[in-house]
Amino acid sequence: MPNPEPMVELWRGGLLESTHAGHAVICGAKGVVQAWGDPGAVIFPRSSCKMIQALPLVETGAADAVCLTDAHLALACASHQGERRHVTMAADWLSTIGLAEPALRCGAHEPYDRVERNRLIKTDSSPCQLHNNCSGKHCGFLTVTQHMKAGPEYVEVDHPLQRAIRQATEEVTGETVAGYGIDGCSAPNFAVSITGLARAMALFANASEGGDTRSRAMHRLTRAMATYPELVAGEGRACTELMRAMGGKVTLKTGAEAVFVAILPEQKLGMAVKITDGGTRGAEAAITALLVRAGVLDANHPAAQKRLGGTQTNWRGLQTGETRTAPGFPG
Amino acid sequence: MPNPEPMVELWRGGLLESTHAGHAVICGAKGVVQAWGDPGAVIFPRSSCKMIQALPLVETGAADAVCLTDAHLALACASHQGERRHVTMAADWLSTIGLAEPALRCGAHEPYDRVERNRLIKTDSSPCQLHNNCSGKHCGFLTVTQHMKAGPEYVEVDHPLQRAIRQATEEVTGETVAGYGIDGCSAPNFAVSITGLARAMALFANASEGGDTRSRAMHRLTRAMATYPELVAGEGRACTELMRAMGGKVTLKTGAEAVFVAILPEQKLGMAVKITDGGTRGAEAAITALLVRAGVLDANHPAAQKRLGGTQTNWRGLQTGETRTAPGFPG
Numbered sequence: 001m002p003n004p005e006p007m008v009e010l011w012r013g014g015l016l017e018s019t020h021a022g023h024a025v026i027c028g029a030k031g032v033v034q035a036w037g038d039p040g041a042v043i044f045p046r047s048s049c050k051m052i053q054a055l056p057l058v059e060t061g062a063a064d065a066v067c068l069t070d071a072h073l074a075l076a077c078a079s080h081q082g083e084r085r086h087v088t089m090a091a092d093w094l095s096t097i098g099l100a101e102p103a104l105r106c107g108a109h110e111p112y113d114r115v116e117r118n119r120l121i122k123t124d125s126s127p128c129q130l131h132n133n134c135s136g137k138h139c140g141f142l143t144v145t146q147h148m149k150a151g152p153e154y155v156e157v158d159h160p161l162q163r164a165i166r167q168a169t170e171e172v173t174g175e176t177v178a179g180y181g182i183d184g185c186s187a188p189n190f191a192v193s194i195t196g197l198a199r200a201m202a203l204f205a206n207a208s209e210g211g212d213t214r215s216r217a218m219h220r221l222t223r224a225m226a227t228y229p230e231l232v233a234g235e236g237r238a239c240t241e242l243m244r245a246m247g248g249k250v251t252l253k254t255g256a257e258a259v260f261v262a263i264l265p266e267q268k269l270g271m272a273v274k275i276t277d278g279g280t281r282g283a284e285a286a287i288t289a290l291l292v293r294a295g296v297l298d299a300n301h302p303a304a305q306k307r308l309g310g311t312q313t314n315w316r317g318l319q320t321g322e323t324r325t326a327p328g329f330p331g
Numbered sequence: 332m333p334n335p336e337p338m339v340e341l342w343r344g345g346l347l348e349s350t351h352a353g354h355a356v357i358c359g360a361k362g363v364v365q366a367w368g369d370p371g372a373v374i375f376p377r378s379s380c381k382m383i384q385a386l387p388l389v390e391t392g393a394a395d396a397v398c399l400t401d402a403h404l405a406l407a408c409a410s411h412q413g414e415r416r417h418v419t420m421a422a423d424w425l426s427t428i429g430l431a432e433p434a435l436r437c438g439a440h441e442p443y444d445r446v447e448r449n450r451l452i453k454t455d456s457s458p459c460q461l462h463n464n465c466s467g468k469h470c471g472f473l474t475v476t477q478h479m480k481a482g483p484e485y486v487e488v489d490h491p492l493q494r495a496i497r498q499a500t501e502e503v504t505g506e507t508v509a510g511y512g513i514d515g516c517s518a519p520n521f522a523v524s525i526t527g528l529a530r531a532m533a534l535f536a537n538a539s540e541g542g543d544t545r546s547r548a549m550h551r552l553t554r555a556m557a558t559y560p561e562l563v564a565g566e567g568r569a570c571t572e573l574m575r576a577m578g579g580k581v582t583l584k585t586g587a588e589a590v591f592v593a594i595l596p597e598q599k600l601g602m603a604v605k606i607t608d609g610g611t612r613g614a615e616a617a618i619t620a621l622l623v624r625a626g627v628l629d630a631n632h633p634a635a636q637k638r639l640g641g642t643q644t645n646w647r648g649l650q651t652g653e654t655r656t657a658p659g660f661p662g
Contacts, residue, residue: 010588010609013512015522017375018588018609044348107646121452132646181344181652184645191346257341257349277608278341278349314515315438315463321512 006326020282025198048255062147074228075136081234082111134185201270337657351613356529379586389548393478405559406467412565413442465516532601
């Protein structure tokens with residue numbers, strides 16, 4: 001079993017301070033193109049697989065039955081930061097299908113977005129489940145659940161929706177899931193190998209409007225995310241800023257515990273990264289390095305420099321350090 | 332050069348999700364007692380060395396000259412979370428020495444404490460430098476600077492205060508510093524080996540009221556921190572909760588990028604941990620494991636379980652995973 005590959009280094013005062021190592025795989029239509037670390041490593045994709053979890057929403061016809069737009073589909077694949085637009089869109093979506101916030105099963109947490117966070121604090125309001133970064137996914141879950149005429153506890157692993165997601169996961173990764181964990185938003189998260197996750201992303205990259213139901217759904221979700229980068233995460237966040245920097249040509253998604261995936265339709269490639277220590281900054285730097293190397297991201301773009309290569313400053317604006325790729329990565 | 336030792340594992344759904352590896356050294360009066368990973372690894376102690384940075388404050392007589400209490404000394408060694416009491420105490424301290432907030436050179440950041448953070452937001456106030464987690468250290472810096480009749484730019488590496496701190500660092504670690512970086516609070520942070528840092532902590536542990544100037548200063552700072560755990564960090568934080576759990580018998584300090592040190596006066600031991608990926612949760616779990624193994628912390632205490640061994644829950648209170656020590660650590 002190969003060791004995790006050193007991928008990202010943090011330097012301060014001319015000395016190496018911290019290091020991130022992990023696994024990464026790039027797949028094309030015919031399989032693995034390149035791998036770092038252990039391509040067989042079993043991981044939890046966490047939120048990086050939201051486009052897989054959204055497949056039943058499109059494939060069952062549930063999305064079209066209630067006239068969801070591509071913006072809705074982007075929100076269904078999002079880890080949004082609870083900006084007002086995200087919260088309003090999720091609320092309106094639930095209203096459209098005759099439901100409201102209590103139907104959600106994602107739990108509430110303070111929004112990452114400072115404007116909305118401060119608004120809540122100033123008005124003595126508590127965050128609700130609509131603020132949860134996964135609320136769009138859960139709106140999608142409820143839409144399929146209603147379409148399936150299934151019960152309200154849609155995050156239970158034996159619920160018809162979760163069974164459909166497990167099946168879709170196994171089909172697109174080409175693997176039997178290795179187990180499941182309960183995610184921060186209470187939904188089951190199915191464990192697969194990093195190669196399986198990259199293989200799934202390659203399927204998304206190779207999907208087309210003229211293909212079968214699966215291929216059309218994959219194509220639509222990939223385009224929806226790339227078209228609405230601001231709905232997939234939010235201002236200042238890696239997915240949003242990097243997708244914008246690549247002009248919508250690449251679809252990105254982060255996941256908790258340092259997972260990052262990329263779908264490159266023009267190159268027909270899928271990428272998956274897992275930093276083994278779970279440090280998000282490591283995953284953001286590593287996927288930035290892979291995208292630069294693939295020729296789809298300008299290393300000097302501010303969105304790239306913010307994650308890799310640029311200098312880090314402190315509260316007084318003094319330069320303190322920088323983030324670099326580890327020697328030999330990505331090669 | 333030995334590899335970092337796997338120390339901490341995060342499990343979810345019965346599967347290993349993330350891992351933290353690092354270096355750790357335990358020293359006694361006669362040197363290294365036990366080591367994990369690479370005992371020669373050069374690290375930035377970051378805020379874990381604040382009791383070293385406070386040595387000139389006590390040793391020059393500056394602290395006594397302005398009648399600082401042990402509570403002030405605890406705040407000088409703190410990475411506090413900007414609770415109202417921390418901010419007020421720092422403001423009063425500056426006032427005592429005839430200075431005010433603009434004399435600080437630490438920069439401002441939003442306090443980690445939610446009560447104070449929300450108060451600022453509700454009153455449309457901006458955080459000031461007193462909210463910076465290092466403001467107590469900087470009050471100490473200004474007190475020595477004034478005592479030395481040195482210039483106001485006390486964070487410059489050639490300032491008499493920083494030269495004194497460098498000398499103290501070299502004396503207590505038994506090493507020539509390997510270089511320096513600029514810390515988040517703009518002060519120089521001198522790089523030493525993890526063994527040097529543990530050796531320094533052992534000196535603190537072996538210090539006594541009846542010793543020489545250095546020994547008395549070390550003893551006083553160690554006791555001050557253990558006596559006022561709430562000033563060293565704040566409610567809910569690892570240093571505060573774990574020091575309380577050990578009834579003031581052990582002095583603890585965290586540092587950015589996953590450094591943690593412990594001073595055990597009864598056992599006459601010093602400990603230092605660095606998780607190589609910089610993940611704070613890893614350092615908190617690893618020092619918890621070492622303290623439990625040393626017999627000074629009850630593994631079942633809620634403060635210990637919160638960092639190691641206890642279950643993790645999500646926004647709806649569902650159990651999602653747990654944090655464990657890696658096989659063989661700490662042995």
